[in-house]
Amino acid sequence: MFYTSGWVHVICGCMFCGKTDEMLRLLRRFSIAGRQVILVKPRLDTRTAEATVVSRSGAQHPAVSVDQSRQIEALVSEADIIAIEEGQFFDEGLPEVVERLADAGKQVVVTGLDRDFRGIPFGPMPRLMALADQVTKLTAICMVCGEQATRTQRLIDGQPARADSPLIMVGGMGDESYEARCRLHHEVPSSDAVG
Numbered sequence: 001m002f003y004t005s006g007w008v009h010v011i012c013g014c015m016f017c018g019k020t021d022e023m024l025r026l027l028r029r030f031s032i033a034g035r036q037v038i039l040v041k042p043r044l045d046t047r048t049a050e051a052t053v054v055s056r057s058g059a060q061h062p063a064v065s066v067d068q069s070r071q072i073e074a075l076v077s078e079a080d081i082i083a084i085e086e087g088q089f090f091d092e093g094l095p096e097v098v099e100r101l102a103d104a105g106k107q108v109v110v111t112g113l114d115r116d117f118r119g120i121p122f123g124p125m126p127r128l129m130a131l132a133d134q135v136t137k138l139t140a141i142c143m144v145c146g147e148q149a150t151r152t153q154r155l156i157d158g159q160p161a162r163a164d165s166p167l168i169m170v171g172g173m174g175d176e177s178y179e180a181r182c183r184l185h186h187e188v189p190s191s192d193a194v195g
């Protein structure tokens, strides 16, 4: 598992598929092997405290928040292993940054949602997956039927969110939630649908 040359590993999937747990498991192994690990995440991710990444199972690791992908290279000079969380929220420069890090001999692990709630490839993830040396695509469990889920269902007040619903919900617009869904049960009403 430990390579002496650069390597890019993308861990992707829908929400609730265990991406963060899988990444933290790999980082623990690298740490045991005595490698220097740094974990970077976009600053807009406010799900957890600024300086920590916490998985849904409770595993955690200290992290550095950055605003833009070009800030990453200056942070990681001492590290052998660079882990990047929530890759889908980074700018389109992330694939080039990751490629340069791997060319410099770094092991790069990137997690991210491969699709947004509409089912559309998310931000820089499709290009990252194309240039990766290794892609791990995880699945979750559909909350409707129990089959394998590959999609993220967005719900507003318990109803499937329309394709044109605002990306960020402001207080008072309704309660937003997410579920893992299979292809059959993933619903995105078009913007002109009634109700």
Ligand SMILES: [Zn+2]
Binding pocket: 142, 143, 144, 145, 146, 147, 181, 182, 183, 184, 185
């Ligand atoms: Zn289903």
